[in-house]
Structure formats: C-alpha cells, structure tokens
Amino acid sequence: MKRIQQARKQFFPQGIDGLLVASMANIRYLSGFASEERNVALLLLTQDKQYLITDYRFGEQAEEQCHSTTTDVVVRDRARESLGQLINRIASNENLKRLGFEQHHFMHGQWLALEQELTMETKPVADVIERLRRIKDSAEQNDIREAARIGDQALELLLPKLRPGVTEREAALMLESSLMQLGSEGLAFPTIFASGPRSARPHGMPSKRILQSGDLLTIDFGAVVNGYRSDMTRSFVIGRASAQQREVYALVQEAQQLGLDAVISGTTCSEPADIVSRFLCDSPYGRFAGDGLGHALGLETHEKPYFAAGDDTVLEPGFVMTVEPGIYIPGWGGVRIEDDVLVTASGIEVLNSFPKELIEL
Incomplete structure (x- = not known):
C-alpha cells in the first residue's frame, strides 16, 4: 500500500x-x-x-x-x-x-x-x-543479497569443471543448472561466457569455442529471487597466467577497489565513474577501458541510475548498484570484475563474497 x-x-x-x-x-x-x-x-x-x-x-x-x-x-x-x-x-x-x-x-x-x-x-x-x-526496502535488499549468495555458490561449484576441452556453451549450461538447483527462479539475464580472444567482447555469448590452456575467461551472470536479480562478473585464466594477463588483471582489480571506495551516500553517481575513468585512462591500457562503471539493480538487471559521466543522481542509502570496470583488448582478451553493492548510511555492503584475486584454473 x-x-x-x-x-x-x-x-x-x-x-x-x-x-x-x-x-x-x-x-x-x-x-x-x-x-x-x-x-x-x-x-x-x-x-x-x-x-x-x-x-x-x-x-x-x-x-x-x-x-x-x-x-x-x-x-x-x-x-x-x-x-x-x-x-x-x-x-x-x-x-x-x-x-x-x-x-x-x-x-x-x-x-x-x-x-x-x-x-x-x-x-x-x-x-x-x-x-x-531506486531505494530498496529491507525485503528487497534481502532478496538481492540471497540472489548474490546463490551466484557465489554456483560459480564455486563450476570452477573445478573448467578445463581445456570443455566448450563455452557446456560450461555456461553447467553454471545455469547450478543456479536453478540452488534456488534461482531463472537467469537474471543471458549468461555472458567468453574465453580467449572472445573475452574482449564485454557481452560475449557462450559459443562452441573450446577452452584452451592460456585462455582468459570472463563469466558474467546472475540469479533471481522473488524477481530481484544479482549480477556478478569474474575473470580467470585457464592454466598459468602470462605476465601481461597478470598486469591487466591487477589494473582492473585496483580500479574496481577505487570504485568501491568512492561509492558513498551523498555523492553523485558520476563521481565514482570519473575517479575510475581517470585512473584507467592514465594507465598503459586506457584506450581499452570500457565506458561507465555500473548501474542500479533490482527487479531489472539494468536500472537507473548509472555510474556514468554526467549522471548527477545523488546516492542514497538503499540504492543497490554494480561496480564493474573492465579492460577489453581486441584480438587478445579482456578482464572485468563486478560486484553488487548496497549503499548504506555508513558506506557500502558488498553483496558478493566470491574471491577477487586472480585464479588460475
């Protein structure tokens, strides 16, 4: 009412x-x-x-x-x-x-x-x-929190199955099956699953490509609880990571932490985006940085406002946002790290618990 x-x-x-x-x-x-x-x-x-x-x-x-x-x-x-x-x-x-x-x-x-x-x-x-x-009440927050928990657990179950010889589609299907078995009502959006050079596609759909040793791998997916969605991205390396893969991953990880630190109630949505954009643009990979930093999340995967230049929406307690910087190098691959965060009066609550250090599979 x-x-x-x-x-x-x-x-x-x-x-x-x-x-x-x-x-x-x-x-x-x-x-x-x-x-x-x-x-x-x-x-x-x-x-x-x-x-x-x-x-x-x-x-x-x-x-x-x-x-x-x-x-x-x-x-x-x-x-x-x-x-x-x-x-x-x-x-x-x-x-x-x-x-x-x-x-x-x-x-x-x-x-x-x-x-x-x-x-x-x-x-x-x-x-x-x-x-x-925009402002989620406690019930909505709990639903998104549970959707994020399901996503964390489903990804953890998938990792031991990711190995050379498995196709992107096979792996994505295993992830989606785990989401359903763990209680998700459906998919928050079509699963993004891209390996090797295809990982440079921010929204690369699963293909018949077979995972190979040395591949970068980006997985972006979400669960649904009572209509409310989660949205998480993690990037991995199949086998041993190269020096450049480690360098790009470390850069994105630092950028994401800068973004998380900048999400504060009372600031505008453009401020975290501007901070991360300046950081990435000053790096050797600046021209490969994706636009924007994230978006609101709830009954829809992409809601307003956005962490983007020019968005003057003031963050308030109860906003649920994603923080997801990425580097995408055509012909080489890409890295993105994404978390869902709840804005609180005293800071933020990161709703995802899956590790963010580089994992070699």
Missing part, C-alpha cells in the same frame, strides 16, 4: 489524475503480478483504486498474486471489448480527466492504436515508478 501511495503523490507534479503502467517490472512492484512476458497486462492507477488489466490466460495467476486489498483484477473479454473501450469504461467510473502513460514502455504502434480509442486527455510521462524503485 505504501508504494501505491507514493506513486499517487507523483500525480499532481505530473499534472495527471491517473497512470497507465506498461512496464512489467513496475506492474510487479505495485501489484505483485509477475510475468517475464511483455504486454500481457497493464496497470491502471487512479487516485482511489488500482486495476490490473489482463486476459483469460493470466486471470487466475493475477488473482493469486495481486495484493487483493489494493488491486482489482479485470479480465478483459477480448472478443467483446477492446482495450481502449475497457480503459474508457474504468476512466468514466473513476472520473479521470487526464491519463498519464509510461512513454518508454509502450511500443509506438501499440500506443497509437490505443490512443485513437481513448476519450480522455493523455500525457506521456517517464520514470515515475522507476524513481520510487
């Missing part, structure tokens, strides 16, 4: 008396209804009520998941009533005059078709619910 009240407080500044929510993450945040599919529900929030609009495929699920005291589930008969007609009917009952809609979460064609049917004035709005989601 508190989240809904906070959302309604945004109506007056936005000049609206109702909000049509299309983001599935925002719908889950406000109502409890959860689906990984897009466009299976809308949430219509008014000054007095909240309506979860779906169809027969999700009606029973919505009744089960939605907060019954705050959300009315409306199962639309698609053969007899269009979406626009249904919204008009609710708007008339609620005396809505100006309806806000999440401009970044409707497909352009979808909104144009819906808008033609609506009889009330509409206004595009952005990040109304996302701003509320």
Whole structure:
C-alpha cells in the first residue's frame, strides 16, 4: 500500500489524475503480478483504486498474486471489448480527466492504436515508478543479497569443471543448472561466457569455442529471487597466467577497489565513474577501458541510475548498484570484475563474497 501511495503523490507534479503502467517490472512492484512476458497486462492507477488489466490466460495467476486489498483484477473479454473501450469504461467510473502513460514502455504502434480509442486527455510521462524503485526496502535488499549468495555458490561449484576441452556453451549450461538447483527462479539475464580472444567482447555469448590452456575467461551472470536479480562478473585464466594477463588483471582489480571506495551516500553517481575513468585512462591500457562503471539493480538487471559521466543522481542509502570496470583488448582478451553493492548510511555492503584475486584454473 505504501508504494501505491507514493506513486499517487507523483500525480499532481505530473499534472495527471491517473497512470497507465506498461512496464512489467513496475506492474510487479505495485501489484505483485509477475510475468517475464511483455504486454500481457497493464496497470491502471487512479487516485482511489488500482486495476490490473489482463486476459483469460493470466486471470487466475493475477488473482493469486495481486495484493487483493489494493488491486482489482479485470479480465478483459477480448472478443467483446477492446482495450481502449475497457480503459474508457474504468476512466468514466473513476472520473479521470487526464491519463498519464509510461512513454518508454509502450511500443509506438501499440500506443497509437490505443490512443485513437481513448476519450480522455493523455500525457506521456517517464520514470515515475522507476524513481520510487531506486531505494530498496529491507525485503528487497534481502532478496538481492540471497540472489548474490546463490551466484557465489554456483560459480564455486563450476570452477573445478573448467578445463581445456570443455566448450563455452557446456560450461555456461553447467553454471545455469547450478543456479536453478540452488534456488534461482531463472537467469537474471543471458549468461555472458567468453574465453580467449572472445573475452574482449564485454557481452560475449557462450559459443562452441573450446577452452584452451592460456585462455582468459570472463563469466558474467546472475540469479533471481522473488524477481530481484544479482549480477556478478569474474575473470580467470585457464592454466598459468602470462605476465601481461597478470598486469591487466591487477589494473582492473585496483580500479574496481577505487570504485568501491568512492561509492558513498551523498555523492553523485558520476563521481565514482570519473575517479575510475581517470585512473584507467592514465594507465598503459586506457584506450581499452570500457565506458561507465555500473548501474542500479533490482527487479531489472539494468536500472537507473548509472555510474556514468554526467549522471548527477545523488546516492542514497538503499540504492543497490554494480561496480564493474573492465579492460577489453581486441584480438587478445579482456578482464572485468563486478560486484553488487548496497549503499548504506555508513558506506557500502558488498553483496558478493566470491574471491577477487586472480585464479588460475
């Protein structure tokens, strides 16, 4: 109920008396209804009520998941009533005059078709619910903390299986299987698993490439608990590390620690990014440094704000962010180290416990 009240407080500044929510993450945040599919529900929030609009495929699920005291589930008969007609009917009952809609979460064609049917004035709005989601309450923090713990444990189970002759896809599948067995609801995002020269691809998907002695290996993955996600990256060497591999790894590790030290409540998100960027740019590998330092994390893997130049969002206790500097050298390989951190009044809590020193497999 508190989240809904906070959302309604945004109506007056936005000049609206109702909000049509299309983001599935925002719908889950406000109502409890959860689906990984897009466009299976809308949430219509008014000054007095909240309506979860779906169809027969999700009606029973919505009744089960939605907060019954705050959300009315409306199962639309698609053969007899269009979406626009249904919204008009609710708007008339609620005396809505100006309806806000999440401009970044409707497909352009979808909104144009819906808008033609609506009889009330509409206004595009952005990040109304996302701003509320920035500060995680204790339950949300615990879910992310547990997702991070599952990730730590799954990676620990994988390491003994990483050896020359195993393909990237085989290894990624073993990691994902462990995540599920340990209690993850799914994958926070498609697992990034890249070895050898392919590790220079920041988002390299698992391939048929066979792990070889001397390879750099980057693994970026996450677990999901009650919809909340973790996001961790570790880099390894198959066999003995070369001098250059050790040098690049040490540089990234130092950069990551600088970033962690700079995450302080009351500073802007651009400050840690600027500190790490200056450090890496002054190194011999500066031109290979990745842009930005990290992002917020929660019901979605990539949330606002970002640790990036120009982001003046002020960090507050309850923010959960990633800190993930990297060096990516085309044709040679790359290194990235990433942790999830909770901003507190006195500093940060690093939610990952997996070691960060260079591990030779």
